[in-house]
Amino acid sequence: MTKRQDVQAKAAAALEKKARYGADIDFSHYVEEQQGVRQAADPASLPEKQRETMASVGFEADASDRAASFMQIDHQVMQCQVQQEALELLSTSEAAKKYPELVEKYWWRAMAPDADKYTARTATHAEQGYFIRVRAGQKVTCPLQACMFISQEGLIQDVHNIIIVEPGAELDIISGCATDPDVKEGVHIGVSEIYIEKDAKLSFTMIHRWGEKVSVRPRTGTIVEENGVYLSNYICLEKATDVQMDPTTYLVGKGAVARINSIVVAPEGSNLDIGGRAIMDAENTRAELIARTISTGGQILNRGHLLGRAPNSKAHLECNGLLLNPKGVIHAIPELEARTDNAELSHEAAVGKIAPDEIEYLMARGLSEEEATATIVRGFLKVNIEGLPEALAAEIDKTLNAFSLNKGM
Template sequence: MDVLSVRNVYEDAERAINKKAAIGADVTIENFSDEAVNALDLLDDLDDVDKKTKNTLLKVGVDTEENNRSGSFLQVDQTNVFTNNSISDSIEVMGMAVAMDKYKWLEDYLWKVVKPDADKYTAKTALREKETETVSGYFVRSLPGTKEVMPVQACMFIGDEAVMQTAHNVIIAEENSELHLITGCATGDDIASAMHVGVSEMYLKPNSKITFTMVHNWAEQVEVRPRTGVKLMDDSTYINNYILTSPVSTIQSYPTAYCDGKNSRAIFQSIQGGKKDSIIDVGSRVLLNAPNAKGEVISRAVSQDESKIYSRGHLSGTVPGVKGHLECHGLVLSDDSMIYAVPELEASSANLEMSHEAAVGKISEDEINYLTSRGISEEDAESMIVRGFLNMDITGLPDELAAQTQMMIDMSVDGM
């Protein structure tokens, strides 16, 4: 970035280094290590990871054999240990440090839809870039006029104890292009406590499309703070699928899509499974700022044990002719767990259409009795009902990618 831009970013971050997030549980950043440790060596082949790590990565949609993939990226702790940019002629994949050195114009996209002073987590991420004189995270770009059906896979993996992992990712879909991305986040089996902050900025040029499927599989004492902003131009489409069904200490995420182009469309779909004493605060926001823009926020949440889930959604219509729908359904499986649905509709213009529906309840005794009367055990009956409840139509994906995404959902809800 140019000198002025760099100074402004770091000055903003310095001022926000103690700024708490507006929502969600507060985390003491100082409890986690600033050291750029790395539990894995650099890899010549993604399939060189050990068998245990392979299985962990597969659970979050990352295939170490790279079958049916258009590119791969793996960050372990703070180090990019593997990148494959040679699978597709339509897609560029590289570490952010490499991308910033290669493309000076990339500075026009840094810290534009996620601000460095949003809270102390974004501030820490920005300041770490200054301290290490490098950038962690990935850069993915689809070239103009291309349509790559196979997804890029990217993984953020924590392999060392008490690490604070930060990443700054930039994804760009150029004009008339299509890009699919599967990003998986996970920890090693022996990790008890760590923290992850992922800042992702996405830009969709006219008539482009991005599908972004994120699967989280964290250890029980990991603190997670994703920060995501999406900017949509004319006739562009963004589809976000988010899956979390493993225990986590706390997670707070509220990605925001700015539909600034006419006929743009943003869809957020999430599946949240609360286990043990997890505190999950996940939502999505769509700002409909251009004629004929459309937004959908759809979530399914299941709480059990002593978990707490805050399921948020916010649609804001600022010009005439926009449409939006918000849907939040929750299923409470334990008297000690909780789901708190927070749907918000905001209209600052006439002649628009926005709606919402929210429902939270328990499994119907009639449904359980119906299944058990046919020889199914009560435990299996409950599992079947939960699976059916979490089954979500994966909108807008190619058939093969939709099948892969559904497989990840099925793997994630095993044991719920």
């Protein structure tokens, strides 16, 4: 059996397999097919409100300071444009045609096609997604931007993304996912397989902004080889009815490092089940999972799991939550699992409200109560990310500064 047949057989068998966590999505409630065909177009020609939404998740119509741009609306790739020769960008389906040998080597290795019905669905009929490869030793100097966008009411979008950072290469990605402001309902399934090879580095920032009743099932698997570095930031500050994800990072080479941050806000009506898993399978690997969560009335389940299976693996898990509305729920479930006698795993979890003395401290410096609260919340959400490229840090700052608590409430 070829790999392709094997993947298809496994996926076919898992089409009804419910996910371990999260509400089960009934696909029959949604539209599978995109209506009509759009002309691939310059993003500048899109309606203004779509462009604004895209910009709010980090996707700039003016791509002059981006290494490359990939934009997909519904099931169709609208833009796939490279400005820096150091990297390669294709739609996943095109890449599969062009590089059958890469399909053998990378497709469905970091993520099992039969993990659940969402991966299975994507494996049987992926509607595009991006393929990014940076060749060995190449350092891409400015970030690549990608945007997955749903514009059609009630649509299921499933994408399969492959990112390969070859030995010694470096890449920064800003990836935004959003729906058209008029779209109320839909499903986004995003399978992402990330390969960071020896001495390579990837910084990945993902910003989400979803419509009122959109269900989201990201499925991410990352494999980091010897001395590779993976920095990941997930940001979701707007209402999201139903997000469930549990991205898994496998540190398989000696000295591999992963730092994974999540910054989420759950207004009333939000249901976020966000987790993160780091599996340390090689000596001297390091992992850090940091979550900052705020509920202004919504529900947040914050899972975290560290598994140390190799000597001298060291990892830290941090779940800090602020509950700003009595209707909200923040449930942190940190898990530490050592399977070797000298793994060093630690965690810190704190859920509470803003200390009144902190608010009055700032009020004594001249801020009103509302300003003081907003300042403390912004500070709480700000995570200092060691080694994060400036452009990405700036993008995160921009998103956090634009965040206003009143809007989130």
